[in-house]
Amino acid sequence: MAKVKTLFFCQNCGHESPKWLGKCPSCNQWNTFVEEVVKKEESKNEWRQEGSRERIAKPKTLHEITSASEVRIISPDAELNRVLGGGIVPGSLMLIGGEPGIGKSTLMLQVALSLKRIKVLYVTGEESDQQVKMRAERILPKEKVSDNFYILTETNTKNIFLAIEQVEPQLVIVDSIQTLHSTMLDSAAGSIAQVRQCAGELMKFAKETNTPVFLVGHITKDGMLAGPKVLEHMVDTVLQFEGDRHLAYRILRTTKNRFGSTSEIGIYEMLGSGLREVSNPSEILISQKDGQHTGATIGATIEGNRPLLIEIQSLVSPASYGTPQRTPNGFDHKRLNMLLAVLEKRCGFRVGTQDVFVNMAGGITVEDPAIDLALCVSLISSMEEISVSDKVCFAAEIGLGGELRAVNRVDQRISEAEKLGFEEIYISKYSKKSLDLSKTKITVKSFGKLTEVFQELFG
Numbered sequence: 522m523a524k525v526k527t528l529f530f531c532q533n534c535g536h537e538s539p540k541w542l543g544k545c546p547s548c549n550q551w552n553t554f555v556e557e558v559v560k561k562e563e564s565k566n567e568w569r570q571e572g573s574r575e576r577i578a579k580p581k582t583l584h585e586i587t588s589a590s591e592v593r594i595i596s597p598d599a600e601l602n603r604v605l606g607g608g609i610v611p612g613s614l615m616l617i618g619g620e621p622g623i624g625k626s627t628l629m630l631q632v633a634l635s636l637k638r639i640k641v642l643y644v645t646g647e648e649s650d651q652q653v654k655m656r657a658e659r660i661l662p663k664e665k666v667s668d669n670f671y672i673l674t675e676t677n678t679k680n681i682f683l684a685i686e687q688v689e690p691q692l693v694i695v696d697s698i699q700t701l702h703s704t705m706l707d708s709a710a711g712s713i714a715q716v717r718q719c720a721g722e723l724m725k726f727a728k729e730t731n732t733p734v735f736l737v738g739h740i741t742k743d744g745m746l747a748g749p750k751v752l753e754h755m756v757d758t759v760l761q762f763e764g765d766r767h768l769a770y771r772i773l774r775t776t777k778n779r780f781g782s783t784s785e786i787g788i789y790e791m792l793g794s795g796l797r798e799v800s801n802p803s804e805i806l807i808s809q810k811d812g813q814h815t816g817a818t819i820g821a822t823i824e825g826n827r828p829l830l831i832e833i834q835s836l837v838s839p840a841s842y843g844t845p846q847r848t849p850n851g852f853d854h855k856r857l858n859m860l861l862a863v864l865e866k867r868c869g870f871r872v873g874t875q876d877v878f879v880n881m882a883g884g885i886t887v888e889d890p891a892i893d894l895a896l897c898v899s900l901i902s903s904m905e906e907i908s909v910s911d912k913v914c915f916a917a918e919i920g921l922g923g924e925l926r927a928v929n930r931v932d933q934r935i936s937e938a939e940k941l942g943f944e945e946i947y948i949s950k951y952s953k954k955s956l957d958l959s960k961t962k963i964t965v966k967s968f969g970k971l972t973e974v975f976q977e978l979f980g
Contacts, residue, residue, distance in 0.1 A: 535749020606781015
């Protein structure tokens with residue numbers, strides 16, 4: 522008879538304890554421990570059926586290991602390929618999370634339907650097969666649906682692996698990991714132990730069969746992936762699907778990637794027929810408006826290997842209630858306070874008594890310090906009620922002394938601005954030293970201090 526064992530798990534980080542604790546020693550959160558029943562089975566934790574031969578790994582030296590070129594599955598979705606680092610790596614375990622209704626299931630179903638040359642198994646524990654079919658027909662016409670696409674509505678991992686052995690798919694998508702449960706444990710689906718156990722079984726399957734697996738995960742109210750923190754350590758890639766579900770645009774970014782960069786982003790537009798790839802994000806990040814407005818400037822930033830031009834919108838007005846407000850949307854709050862201090866101390870602008878509101882157009886979050894100059898110009902433009910030409914963009918970091926600091930890959934920023942029809946770009950004089958401007962049609966102006974930029978623009 523199987524032995525029943527009770528353990529306590531932290532619902533925040535997954536820390537395991539033999540007894541209940543008021544405060545988690547791992548994440549320092551209070552009242553997060555929940556009791557779960559763990560049943561130790563006599564059979565081994567295997568994804569295979571009984572009777573299959575077990576492969577025993579042997580230690581090897583580096584000379585014995587043959588290096589082969591990495592062969593990836595190239596998806597028709599260019600944005601997904603970019604975020605993953607060039608395509609889907611065989612044998613990889615990928616986790617995608619996001620808010621409810623953001624489009625995680627739509628994105629995964631769209632990817633599965635687009636891969637017509639490989640066999641895909643779509644496992645859903647949240648929807649019926651009729652619901653998946655209705656959504657698939659909305660994304661892709663019925664006559665274009667591939668015969669290599671299979672749907673399985675199941676939550677038991679044992680039955681899922683039986684179906685996998687029968688279908689032998691080349692890609693598996695699980696929607697979602699919180700709905701699965703393993704017969705190895707007695708706890709309910711979605712618990713810390715079950716999420717860790719099911720993810721472990723799928724990881725073992727992916728590595729042993731060289732089959733890529735996508736896991737769709739829920740997030741908590743804090744925006745973190747639900748389940749134990751060890752889940753993010755187990756998988757090879759963690760993708761985050763962001764954006765306001767009431768707006769049309771979505772951003773897919775990676776927070777962990779063992780096979781590529783973690784600074785790439787993919788941008789989609791949500792339509793009635795599914796998600797549309799946005800090949801030129803600068804066009805949607807620069808808002809369409811009639812005439813010139815104060816407080817609006819264009820900054821040249823880089824996300825991963827992709828240069829972007831984004832519009833910064835600022836509103837500066839006298840504080841009506843005692844303490845001035847500082848409200849940035851898509852920009853770091855502490856860095857905004859630092860730039861306001863530079864404007865007051867080094868440039869002489871009285872912004873300490875002003876309410877400041879900053880917004881990055883398109884709902885994107887910017888961390889590139891090259892956006893500093895565009896933000897400062899936007900703030901003073903709104904404060905002084907002087908508009909800046911929409912044919913001018915900016916790319917420079919601001920130092921605490923009010924100097925303009927050089928930024929990396931400024932040549933790509935200049936090329937993107939020239940491609941979109943801008944006439945001038947303001948950069949640091951230290952960036953201009955390494956540039957070849959012989960073939961550049963756009964006017965490149967370089968400055969050493971922030972005050973020189975204000976003198977040029979506002980007189």
